[in-house]
Amino acid sequence: MNLLITMAEIVVNLDLIARLDGKVAVVTGGSDGIGSKVVEQLLCGGARLVVADLNDAKGQSLVEALKESKGIQQQQDIVYKHVDVSDYDSVLALFKYTIDLHGKVDMAIHCAGITEISGWFDPAITMDTISTPPALKVLDVNLRGTFYFTQVALAALGHGRQSDKGAGDKSITLISSIAGFKESPGLFVYSASKHGVMGLMRSLRGYLPSAFNVRLNVICPWATDTPMFSNLRDAWVQENLPLNTPDEVAGIVAQCAADESIHGKAVYVAGGKGFDIEEGIDRLEAQWMGEKQARDLANGQAFLGTGSSWGAKR
Numbered sequence: 001m002n003l004l005i006t007m008a009e010i011v012v013n014l015d016l017i018a019r020l021d022g023k024v025a026v027v028t029g030g031s032d033g034i035g036s037k038v039v040e041q042l043l044c045g046g047a048r049l050v051v052a053d054l055n056d057a058k059g060q061s062l063v064e065a066l067k068e069s070k071g072i073q074q075q076q077d078i079v080y081k082h083v084d085v086s087d088y089d090s091v092l093a094l095f096k097y098t099i100d101l102h103g104k105v106d107m108a109i110h111c112a113g114i115t116e117i118s119g120w121f122d123p124a125i126t127m128d129t130i131s132t133p134p135a136l137k138v139l140d141v142n143l144r145g146t147f148y149f150t151q152v153a154l155a156a157l158g159h160g161r162q163s164d165k166g167a168g169d170k171s172i173t174l175i176s177s178i179a180g181f182k183e184s185p186g187l188f189v190y191s192a193s194k195h196g197v198m199g200l201m202r203s204l205r206g207y208l209p210s211a212f213n214v215r216l217n218v219i220c221p222w223a224t225d226t227p228m229f230s231n232l233r234d235a236w237v238q239e240n241l242p243l244n245t246p247d248e249v250a251g252i253v254a255q256c257a258a259d260e261s262i263h264g265k266a267v268y269v270a271g272g273k274g275f276d277i278e279e280g281i282d283r284l285e286a287q288w289m290g291e292k293q294a295r296d297l298a299n300g301q302a303f304l305g306t307g308s309s310w311g312a313k314r
Contacts, residue, residue, distance in 0.1 A: 242271030
């Protein structure tokens, strides 16, 4: 018997994204690429934006351009704030600034990230050439920065929740990559960092709804037409391989940030469409793991629960 197995598609609902009046969103990595398109889409939907980035010139330029092109009259509707996501104090200052400005945060979207820095597994290494460790900046930005962002965002999302102003749906959306669940040749540290983002989401998704009443999702784009992919773009297109536009990925990000029904998903984005890989992994677990192993694992996971009853006792 032939079975057609498909992943669950995450469909962008433009009407939903267009109804974000009163929502406050913080977007890191918001000056360029996917992040800048997320900013634009949320702004068009009526959300108030705090755009955060390390590149002040690009970030401020984007904010001013959007104010002019969208006819923004209220200066607070979109503002720029410098952030270094690898610096905890900088991330904390970003969210404190947002709360001081708007009194709340509804959506925290973390697009900041960098690509591979060479030096780790060069075939030319010898005992004489490895006297100093290679750079860990990729881990500092992509993984440490994601941990910092997520922890501070959770506190900020809970701020003033008992009041009418701070009530309502709250969400965190993180950016991983296809390198977060598939091998990616040459992207050794980058891939490890993006696997870490996936691991963070999976460890938190069962815990956050009861502990914080916050949704959490991860977006895993495949090849996307951004500066990070510019060196490969032309050859990729010649091979007729699917290429996302930043707008398409931003639509999936915005959907996950705004849709109250989406939680705990890892959304693979290819050719402009988003697919939940977690649903497929879970649904087919008995097939690839074996029925007994899958049953034992499910029982063990149920016993462990969210970890809240035993994690602090160690």
